Every structure is written in C-alpha cells, then in structure tokens.
Amino acid sequence: MSVKDFMTKNLVVVHPETPIFDAVDLMKRHDIHRLPVLQDEQLVGLITEGIISAAMPSQATSLSVYEINYLLNKTTVGDVMEKKVLTIDPDALLEDAIYEMRKNNVGVLPVIEDERLVGIITNNDIFDAFLKITGYHDGGTRVTVQITDDHKGILAELTNVLAEHDLSILTIVVNRMELATIVEIQVETRESEKVREFLTEAGYHVVSAVVTKPQKDAE
Template sequence: MFVRDCMTRSPITITLETPIFQALDIVLKKKVRHLPVLRDGKVVGLVTERGLLQVSPSPATTLSVYELNYVLSKVTVKEALVKNPISVPSDCPIEEAAQIMRDKKIGSLLVWDDEKLVGIVTQTDMVEAMVRLFGLRKAGSRVVVETADRIGVLAEITQVFKEKDINIISLVCLEVDGGRFHLTLRVSMADPAPLVNEIEARGFKIVSVN
C-alpha cells in the first residue's frame, strides 16, 4: 500500500493571514488537526490544532469579551506556523511514511506530486490503513502461528490453506526474538478449529486463535 491509497486528498488549506479563531473554527467543524498554510498559492508551512491552541488566549484570561475578540481578530496563524513541514511523494510506501512520522515525532506528512500539494496523510489515516491491510472489516478468524526463521516455512503453512481451500484475508510476520517469528493470519472462516488442528499436526505451534 502507498501513501496515495490512504491520504486525504485536496486537504483544506488556509493562508498566513487567516486569524487564529477562524483556523480553530475550521479544525473543530471539519474535524481535522492539521492545516497546510499557503502564500500566493504555495505551501509555506503547516499549523496543528495543538499549536493553534497554544497561541490562543488562555480561558483564564482577565480580558473582557470585547478585548478578547479584538486580540483574536489580530492574531493570525503565522504565530503558530510550522515552517518547512516534512513531505513525501504519493508513491511512498506507507510503512516508510509511518517510520518518518515515528522518527520525527510528527502527526502528519504533506503529500507532493510534481511540486504540487495533492494530499496530507495523518496518524488517523495510518490507523485506517492498518485496518484495511489486516482486513479487519471482513468476517473471519485470526490465527497466530509460531515459526522458525528458515526458507520455505511460509510455503509449508500456506500449503495447508490451499489443501483446505481456505482463503487468507491478510498475513503479517513479526519477529518476537532471535530466530522465532509469529505469523498472524486472518482467514475467511468462522470456526478455524479444523485448520488449527492440521497446522499443529504438521509440527507448528499455535500461539492464539480468535
């Protein structure tokens, strides 16, 4: 899966002159947390919900309503701007995008194609991508098999599925420690007991069945 498969296309944008209160209104009404900021049609930065709140007057302020409204009308998103936000191309694999977000401790990435902003991918988009990759919206069961790190082991396990004419919805391999892996399979069957028995009969350890 690539970033283009899970990104939010044509994201809502604002300008440097947009007042803070207006940007916060967009965040609340549109249920977004990140807004690209434009100047003369070009992206110059990004603002986040947290950043906007940090530069907004405190709820404990002693300002009157009129003074508060005046301050809010004068403070623009420029005060909360994150300059040079990190971006990726739309054909970036989602695992690479996720690693960038984790390593840089950021909640979103702008998506560019041919020097044009085409989307934004957020942590929420990444979670949705995981749901799709694991096929969690499809009915079925989850079987975790412990395997050794050796050539052909995956073919041996999936051969059981072929013989039983069982469809694999998704398959993920996780290294738990040196030389041991947990193979998580989502399968299109409500009762995987016969499948589990056959896998165990071939010498594999079943870690869990859900």
Template sequence: MFVRDYMTTSPITIGPGVPILDALEVMRKNKIRHLPVVDRGRLVGIVTERDLLTVSPSPATTLSIFELNYLLSKMEVKEVMKTNPITVAPDCTIEKAALLMREHRIGCLPVMEGDNLVGIITQNDILDALIRIFGLRRAGTRLVLEAVDRVGALADILATVRKHQINVVGVACREKEDQRVQIMLRLSTVDPQALIKDLEEQGFEIKSVS
C-alpha cells in the same frame, strides 16, 4: 498500499495571513485537525489544532475578554505554523509514511506532486489503511501461531492453508528474541479446526484463535 489510496484529495488549505481564530473555526467547522498553509499556490507550512490551541490564552489569565479578543485577532497563522513541513509523494508507501510520522512525531503529511499540493494523509488515514490491510472488518478467523525463525517457515504455513482451500485475508509477522517468530493470519473461514490440527502436526505452536 500507497499514500494515494488513502490520502484526502483537494485538502482544505489556509493562507498565512489568516487570523488564528478564523483558522480554528475552519478546523471545527470541517472537523479536521491539520491545515496546509498555502501562499500564492505554494505550500509554505502546516498548522495543527494543537499549534493554535497552544497560543490561546489560559482560563486563568487576568486579561479581560476584550483584551483577549484583541490580542488573538491580531495573531496570524504564519506566527504559529511549522515551516518547511515534511511531505511525501502519492506513490510513497503507507509503511514509509507511517515511519516518517513516528520518527518526526507528527500527525499528518502533505502530499506533493512536483510543486503541487494534491492531498494530505493523517494518522487516522494510516490506521484505516492498516485495518484494511489486516482485513479487520471482514468476517473470518484470526490465527496467531509461533514458529522457528527460519527460511521457508511462512511459505510452509501458507502452503498448508492453501491445501485446506482457505483464503488468506491478511498476514503479519513479529520477530522474537529467542530465534522464533509469531505469525498472525486473518483467514476467510469460521471453522479453522482442521487447519489448526494440520499445523500443529507440523510443529507449529498455535498461540491464539479468535
């Protein structure tokens, strides 16, 4: 799974000299929370809805509505945008994009191909990718089992699944501290009982079936 498979192509952009109230209106009209800031075709920053709302006045302010509108009308995107945003290429993996967002605590990544902005990928896009990877919208069974963390454990499990002629929709593994591993399988069957019995006979502990 790569960024190019889930990014929004031809993203809506905004110029650095646009008033912040206009930028907020663009976000609300298009139901988005991130705007790449482009100056003469070059990406120069990123602005988020939170950035814009942070500089908006508190309801407790003593300024009049006229003073507020005047001050806000003078503030431009370039005053609140984040410069030198972290970017990724279209062939970046979804896993790496997710890790970058988590490490830097950001909600989106502009996607660059050379010097050209070709897309944007957000946290929601990452979640959509994970939903697809795990096959969460496909009918079937979610099976969680536990095994000794050894070489070949997953291969043995998948060989057993194959013996029962069941298709594997998704796989995820989580290491535990006691030299064991939990393995989640999404299976294209609604009747996994024969498979479960076979796995238990091989020493695998079934933790959850849903």
C-alpha cells in the same frame, strides 16, 4: 503499500491571511485538527489546534476581554503558523511516513508531488492502514502459528497447507522475534477448530485460532 494508498486527498486548506477565528471554525466544522496553509497553490505552512492554543493569550494576562478579542481578530494564520513543515512524497513507503512521524514527533505529513500539495497523511490514516492490513474489517479466523525452525520457503509451505484445504488467505503478518517467528494468518472461514486441527496435524505449533467478526457485525 505507499503513502498515496492511505493519505487523505480531500483537503480543507487555509491561506496565510485567513483570520485565526476562521481557521478554528473550519476545524470544528470538518472535525479535523490541522490545516495546510497555501499561498499561490504552494504549501507555505501548517496550522494546528496546538499552535492556535499556544498563540492564545494566557489567563494570567492583564488584557481585558475586549483587548483580547481585538488582538485575536487581528491575528491571521500567517502570524502563528508553523513554516518549517516536514513533507513526504506520495510514492514513499507507508513505513517511511511512520518513521518520519515518529522520529520528528509530528502527527501529520503533507504529501507533495511536483511541488503541489496532493494530500496529507495523519496518525489516524496510519491507524486505518493498520486495521486494513490486519484484516480487521473482514472477519474470518485469525490463526497464530509459532515457528521455531524458520527457513527459506516456510511461508510457502504453510500457505500450501491452507490452499490444500481450499481456504482463501485474507492477510498475513510475520513477526520475527529473537527465539521464534510468529505468523498470523487471517483466513476466510469461521471454522476455527478445523483450521487448528489440520495445521497441528501438519506439524505446526498453533498458538491460537479464533473467529473474528467483521467490524459491521461487531458494532
């Protein structure tokens, strides 16, 4: 999975000369928390709610309300925006984006291709990706198998058992821990006890087998 599979492509952008108040209005109108800043179609900065809040005069200021409003009306995005912006390539692995965001403690990465802004990827996009990867919206049976004797071909053996029972696999997540390997498989059936029974009979340690509802059913 790459960044381009989950990035936001329909962008709301501003320019360095955009007044701060207009940037705030755009964020509220579109229910977003940051805006890429473009000049001549090139990314030159990033403006966020946090940056704007930090630029606002302190409540302890001696300025009058009139003076504060005057200063804010004169302030543009270019005056306060973050100019050193981390970016990422659309073909980068999704894990690369997560690593860069975690390492640099940022919640968004503009996506640049051929020096052009083609999207952004945010924390929320990462959360959406996780829900998709784990099959959260699909429903079915989520079966968790603990494997203590991990070896080459173990996943093929496990999936063959499911195939023999004519079950479609929706997602597979493997978590290799120190003492065991945990495999979570979501299959397209709601007969969770039957899944538990035939996997147990095949010699697997089934930790759990539970029915998961599609998101539209859970709401």
